[in-house]
Amino acid sequence: MNRAEPVSKLDFHNGEALTFRDAGQISEYALQMWLRISEAAIMRNGFFTAALSGGESPIPFYRRLSTVREGGCWDKSHIFLVDERFVPYESGESNYRMIRETLLDHVSIPETHVHPIRTDSGTPQSAAREYEKELTSFFRLQEGGIPVFDMVLLGMGSDGHTASLFPGTPAASETERLAVGVMKPDGLTKERVSITFPVINHAGNIVFIISGADKAGAVRDVLERADISLPASHVDPSSGALVYLLDEPASRLLGRQGNT
């Protein structure tokens, strides 16, 4: 395995931002993190839990991770979704379909270890309630308990959204529920279902994969200006680790003064 070295590193109040030459280097570094975190979780608890995001940015990593057949401890890993568009699994917009095609269909993970958000009936709200039940059952939560994922993998939109928690929406302000239905905010084509910040912020390791120059403004506003109008600014682990894996275009405004 090639060792991926960041071209730059910045520390922030609650985490660090590592910039890499390209998506391939991000994927290698994310793979090193995945293997380290999963091995430690399996040693500690006997299994590893991860919640994965959709979108384009994580696809190179999912494809790279799919090449790890042995030693990936797939029989002790459980994969959940951070969020889902409220579409049939067969839809080209389905996060579950993308994660199956780029990763899960290529590794020997038991079917019972894959936990998609069900979108084949009801409403985004009822699907969120069902996912809450699944999280509660799997993590054996007491009343009011919050699951602790070993890893949550996030992306970020140019508007600073993460998961399906969009600026100014009730979902982004949810502090009690584990999962919520998301009505179509402006510009969204589909309703969604998303885990909430209480779940994200309880994770042992939160990893952002952010690529593209269109994200540079939001990256600066979240990391350097802590602009709380941007949902990604509310990713603040209660005790876990937070790392941003960025490509150079996405990090180009970091460490500059003024409004460049």
Ligand code: 6PG
């Ligand atoms: C989704 C994702 C979403 C994504 C961001 C960034 O369902 O689309 O969960 O939060 O991470 O929109 O998307 P890109 O990686 O495609 O820029």
